[in-house]
Amino acid sequence: MGARSVDVIKAGGKIPGSSNRKVPKDFLASEIESRWSITGKQYRTCGENGILAQLKKYRPDDSYAMLCITMKDLYPGPRWAFCFGWASFNAGVGAFSFLRYDPSWLGIEDPNSEKTMLSMGCHIMCHEIGHQFGLQHCIYYECLMNGVNGADE
Numbered sequence: 720m721g722a723r724s725v726d727v728i729k730a731g732g733k734i735p736g737s738s739n740r741k742v743p744k745d746f747l748a749s750e751i752e753s754r755w756s757i758t759g760k761q762y763r764t765c766g767e768n769g770i771l772a773q774l775k776k777y778r779p780d781d782s783y784a785m786l787c788i789t790m791k792d793l794y795p796g797p798r799w800a801f802c803f804g805w806a807s808f809n810a811g812v813g814a815f816s817f818l819r820y821d822p823s824w825l826g827i828e829d830p831n832s833e834k835t836m837l838s839m840g841c842h843i844m845c846h847e848i849g850h851q852f853g854l855q856h857c858i859y860y861e862c863l864m865n866g867v868n869g870a871d872e
């Protein structure tokens with residue numbers, strides 16, 4: 720039996736549709752290039768040792784896309800300070816971090832921190848999933864697919 724419409728695979732969990740393949744329990748630490756920044760350890764999303772390239776190995780054969788969701792900080796490559804997430808338009812893989820939406824990470828006391836983090840983070844997570852389905856940044860409407868990289872977006 721293959722994957723359902725949405726499957727959650729935790730690190731160390733079995734890949735749906737496979738006999739016994741698993742995502743490594745320490746996927747980020749063992750397989751992904753990382754660096755230290757002034758804000759702490761970050762994991763790379765792009766490049767051959769980045770999350771997107773390595774995640775392809777674990778994507779179920781009959782799936783459309785797989786998104787790595789983490790509380791670790793991410794960066795696309797050496798010329799970037801960080802990113803909230805990154806996704807491929809055509810490889811069916813992406814990565815997203817909730818870390819920078821956590822009020823406590825920002826040094827803000829918030830009695831509703833989990834709610835704040837989820838409501839803000841889920842917006843961008845859905846944006847990244849949109850990219851996985853081939854959607855580019857929208858410049859015509861105020862919508863989920865607006866970009867955040869410049870005034871023209």
Ligand SMILES: [Zn+2]
Pocket residue numbers: 846850856865866867
């Ligand atoms: Zn985007």
